[in-house]
Amino acid sequence: MSVEAKVRGYILENFLFTDDQSALDGSVSLLENGTMDSTGVLEVINFLEEEFGISVADEEMIPENLESVDNIVAFVARKKG
Amino acid sequence: MGKNIKLTEAVLEFDKDKEIEKITTRLRDILRQDLKRRGLVVAISGGIDSSVSSALCVKAMGQERVYGLLLPETDSSSETFEKGKAMVETLGIEYEVHNIAPTLETLGCYKWRDDAIKTVFPEYGEGWKNKIIISGGVDGQFNHFMLVVQQPDGKVLQERLGLKEYLQIVAATNYKQRVRKTIEYFHADRLNYAVVGTPNRLEHDQGFFVKNGDGSADVKPIAHLYKTQVYALARHLGLPDMVCNARPTTDTYSMPQGQDEFYFALPYEQMDIALWSLNHGIVAAELAAFLGITEKQAQFIYNDIEAKRRTTKYLHAKGVLVEAVPEVMA
Numbered sequence A: 001m002s003v004e005a006k007v008r009g010y011i012l013e014n015f016l017f018t019d020d021q022s023a024l025d026g027s028v029s030l031l032e033n034g035t036m037d038s039t040g041v042l043e044v045i046n047f048l049e050e051e052f053g054i055s056v057a058d059e060e061m062i063p064e065n066l067e068s069v070d071n072i073v074a075f076v077a078r079k080k081g
Numbered sequence B: 001m002g003k004n005i006k007l008t009e010a011v012l013e014f015d016k017d018k019e020i021e022k023i024t025t026r027l028r029d030i031l032r033q034d035l036k037r038r039g040l041v042v043a044i045s046g047g048i049d050s051s052v053s054s055a056l057c058v059k060a061m062g063q064e065r066v067y068g069l070l071l072p073e074t075d076s077s078s079e080t081f082e083k084g085k086a087m088v089e090t091l092g093i094e095y096e097v098h099n100i101a102p103t104l105e106t107l108g109c110y111k112w113r114d115d116a117i118k119t120v121f122p123e124y125g126e127g128w129k130n131k132i133i134i135s136g137g138v139d140g141q142f143n144h145f146m147l148v149v150q151q152p153d154g155k156v157l158q159e160r161l162g163l164k165e166y167l168q169i170v171a172a173t174n175y176k177q178r179v180r181k182t183i184e185y186f187h188a189d190r191l192n193y194a195v196v197g198t199p200n201r202l203e204h205d206q207g208f209f210v211k212n213g214d215g216s217a218d219v220k221p222i223a224h225l226y227k228t229q230v231y232a233l234a235r236h237l238g239l240p241d242m243v244c245n246a247r248p249t250t251d252t253y254s255m256p257q258g259q260d261e262f263y264f265a266l267p268y269e270q271m272d273i274a275l276w277s278l279n280h281g282i283v284a285a286e287l288a289a290f291l292g293i294t295e296k297q298a299q300f301i302y303n304d305i306e307a308k309r310r311t312t313k314y315l316h317a318k319g320v321l322v323e324a325v326p327e328v329m330a
Helices: A003-016 A038-052 A069-080 B016-035 B048-061 B078-091 B101-107 B109-120 B163-191 B201-206 B227-236 B268-279 B284-291 B295-311
Strands: B040-043 B066-070 B094-097 B129-135 B144-150 B156-160
Touching (some): A003 A038, A038 A069, A038 B295, B016 B227, B048 B227, B066 B078, B101 B163, B109 B163
Antiparallel strands (some): B129 B144, B144 B156
């Protein structure tokens, strides 16, 4: 399964309680649309660290890396690359 | 933006006598018209907010209709307790001291907390101290939390907390505020009094309270006042110097912990100004010039205030109904 599929699956299941792929637009800010608050961000970081074996540094905990599916996928790719 | 409102040193100045008159009149009206209770129960930590609130309660209702509670536990500082005691004695109200440590012990508060700490610092144990500090928001990062521990020899260690450990430590320490509230309501029920909540505006706005703990109350007399204004009222009301001059702490963790370390991005004087500025449409550049910080930092502070409002919206919410029950007023 691709990184994107795993991230999408996690957010759909854990935040939106659905498997309907159309419920999640990868480009939309999950903070601005109210899906995720700062505790939710910590949950996502926990997921990324466990699922992909990466370590998220303090200075990487910024919206540019974590606020949308597209940003998260790109961030994981950079970390793994 | 701005709408001709200027940020100056004077923005938080106010007519203190008029404010006292307003609050005390409203307190009597609220008790008479809304709550139908005969007096007020207030837990006094010794901090500025509960001290000013209790003084206002006495001004509103008289000494005979205010019941004070001092509710220390293992991690409370003796200094704070002394301030609380000085307050109830100054006010001349009836009060009770109830040490909640045995109750917390029975509930497992300390054990749950320490178990979480030990997953980060396995050696943690007898003689160690702890606290949590917030990090990130003022630097444009998402807020996250650091666990700080002090070894018996004084050495201080610090690690970023994982989500599970953070949530467990906070959940465990929240027992403290919730047990206190249970005791407050016991006395309110037996006396037919109402319970006073003592948040200031910063705390109320930014969700710095425990749901069904210190956030729970029948009336909150100073929730509209900035912390700077609460200090000003304390001095105006002639409260003891040891109360008026104290810096705000959480008094919840065993290491000394300022509220700004635990939750707010800045010391309260600057947080007040930032919150006032955001509320009055002051642009980040003007706030930055006033506080002597960069525009980017000021914008991060604005973003942080708004992020905390979003994250803590749930704390303010009542139980949500699936369908409205219009016959029962909210």
